[in-house]
Amino acid sequence: MSNPIIEKIDAALIDAEQRLSAAASEAxxxxxxxxxxxxxxxxxxxxxxxxxxxxxxRKDTGMAxxxxxxxxxxxxxxxxxxxxxxxxxxxxxxxxxxxxxxRWKVGRKHPVTKVIDDxxxxxxxxxxxxxxxxxxxxxxxxxxxxNTPKNHPSRDPGDTxxxxxxxxxxxxxxxxxxxxxxxxxxxVRIVAPGRCFRRDTPDATHSMNFHQIEGxxxxxxxxxxxxxSVLRSFAHEMFGASVEVRLRPHFFPFTEPSVExxxxxxxxxxxxxxxxxxxxxxxxxxxGMVDPNVLKNVGYDPEKWSGxxxxxxxxxxxxxxxxxSDIRWLYENDVRFLEQF
Ligand code: PHE
Numbered sequence: 001m002s003n004p005i006i007e008k009i010d011a012a013l014i015d016a017e018q019r020l021s022a023a024a025s026e027a028x029x030x031x032x033x034x035x036x037x038x039x040x041x042x043x044x045x046x047x048x049x050x051x052x053x054x055x056x057x058r059k060d061t062g063m064a065x066x067x068x069x070x071x072x073x074x075x076x077x078x079x080x081x082x083x084x085x086x087x088x089x090x091x092x093x094x095x096x097x098x099x100x101x102x103r104w105k106v107g108r109k110h111p112v113t114k115v116i117d118d119x120x121x122x123x124x125x126x127x128x129x130x131x132x133x134x135x136x137x138x139x140x141x142x143x144x145x146x147n148t149p150k151n152h153p154s155r156d157p158g159d160t161x162x163x164x165x166x167x168x169x170x171x172x173x174x175x176x177x178x179x180x181x182x183x184x185x186x187x188v189r190i191v192a193p194g195r196c197f198r199r200d201t202p203d204a205t206h207s208m209n210f211h212q213i214e215g216x217x218x219x220x221x222x223x224x225x226x227x228x229s230v231l232r233s234f235a236h237e238m239f240g241a242s243v244e245v246r247l248r249p250h251f252f253p254f255t256e257p258s259v260e261x262x263x264x265x266x267x268x269x270x271x272x273x274x275x276x277x278x279x280x281x282x283x284x285x286x287x288g289m290v291d292p293n294v295l296k297n298v299g300y301d302p303e304k305w306s307g308x309x310x311x312x313x314x315x316x317x318x319x320x321x322x323x324x325s326d327i328r329w330l331y332e333n334d335v336r337f338l339e340q341f
Contacts, residue, residue: 003053003057003060003061003064004049005046005049005050005053005061005064005065006060006061006064008042008046009042009046009064009065009068012036012042012068012072013068013071013072013075016032016035016036016072016075016076017075019032020032020075020076020078020079021079023079023083024083025083026080026083029076029079029080029083032075032076032079033076036072037072043065046065050062108338108339108341109341110330110338110341111318111322111324111330111338111341112211112314112315112318112330114318114341115314115317115318115321116193116211116213116314118238119191119193119213119234119238119314119317120191120193120213122233122234122237122238123191123215123234125237126230126233126234127189128189128190128191128215128217129189129190129191130190130191130192130193131176131179131180131190131191131192132176132192132193132194133170133173133175133176133179133192133194134170135169135170135194135195135197136163136167136168136169136170137167137168137169137170137175138166138167138168138175139155139166139167139168140178141170141175141178141179142168142170142172142174142175143155144297145175145178145294145297145298146174146175146177146178146253146254146294147253147254147291147293147294148253148254149253152253154171158199159171159198159199160197160198160199161197161199169196169197170194170196170197171196171197171198172196172214173192173193173194173196173213173214173311174214174254174309174311176190176192176194176214176216177214177216177254177290177294177309178294178297178298180192180216181216181218181295181298181299181300182298182299186218186219186300186305186307187218187219187220188216188217188218188219188307189216189217189219190214190216191213191214191215191216192213192214192215192216193211193212193213193214193314194211194212194214195209195210195211196209196210196211196212197209197210198210202327202328204325204326204327204328205327207315207327207328207330207331209331210313210314210315210327211313211314211315212311212312212314213311213312213314214309214310214311215230215287215308215309215310215311216290216307216308216309217230217307217308217309218290218295218300218305218306218307219305219306219307220304220305220306221306222289222306222307222308223289223306224247224257224259224289224308226308227259227287227288227289227310228245228247230308230310231245231261231287231310232244232245235263235284238317238321239263239266239320239321240266242264242269243263243264243266244263244264244270245261245262245263245264246261246262246264246281247259247260247261247287248260248261248262250286250288252286252288253291254288254290254291254294254309255286255287255288255289255290255291255308255309256288256289256291256292257288257289258286258287258288259286259287259288260283260285260286260287261284261285261286261287261310262281262282262283262284263281263282263284264280264281264282265279265280265281265282266282266320267320267323268280275320282320283316284312284313284316284317285310285311285312285313285316286310286311286312287308287309287310288308288309288310289306289307289308290306290307290308315327315330318330322340322341
């Protein structure tokens, strides 16, 4: 025997399930609730119909009534849960918007590059332009044209890296002097930063590859005092106006006279400390007046032109500036070290 109330309940369950699974807002779910439990909804209407139910069907109908109520409620609850779970992701319940964002890792310049850039900037302001040459050089440019005697110890294969074809890894940036002078007429005013190579055993102050900055100034009537004033200006710009410069006699094959130049110690201001080994002075580099033989080798007239050259170690400057105690730190690519500069 058919029971119109049970049929209505079953139909309403199917309808509610469809509407709720499609519901995309709280308002839509609420409307389903009102249609079922509301004052003018399904259940109050069915209650009124109960009195028309035949007595022998009352029990089954009442049971269907009681079982249906929690079924509707579960459909409503599930729909609400589904909606809330979806919105939690955007409302911030699971994403904590107060957490700090992810930091972009921005690269930075290597300390050696920074020092080169700063040195170049200082010399540029004094009118020097940047020149460069290859790391793989000819024996002629690295030694012969630079007036280096055939028996000079630096030519020894124990000191210099040679290739089978006779070329070598340049041991200094001085061959750039030769390349520039061969390619242009005087006056010349260049700085040449670059990598050099020597067969040294690595320790705290030696590395098989390192960097130099070469300077070359050729013009008429250039004297040692011009060299000294350029180096002093450089010292002041790099390390401060109180730094003094001193020249000491030395020997290089390509300069005559040759000097080594020192800066007064930037750590102790010349008083004496472990960094300057209590001397008050820091050895910075070599320099001198360009030897007339070198000028002849490149076709310049030594009677007309003269000039000075200097070469300094970039790592040494970087270690002084950043208080780095071991040159090897500069080549180990340890980000924890490099991040500090
Ligand atoms: N090339 C020399 C060196 O490596 C330095 C230097 C450069 C000296 C220019 C004099 C002039 O030791």
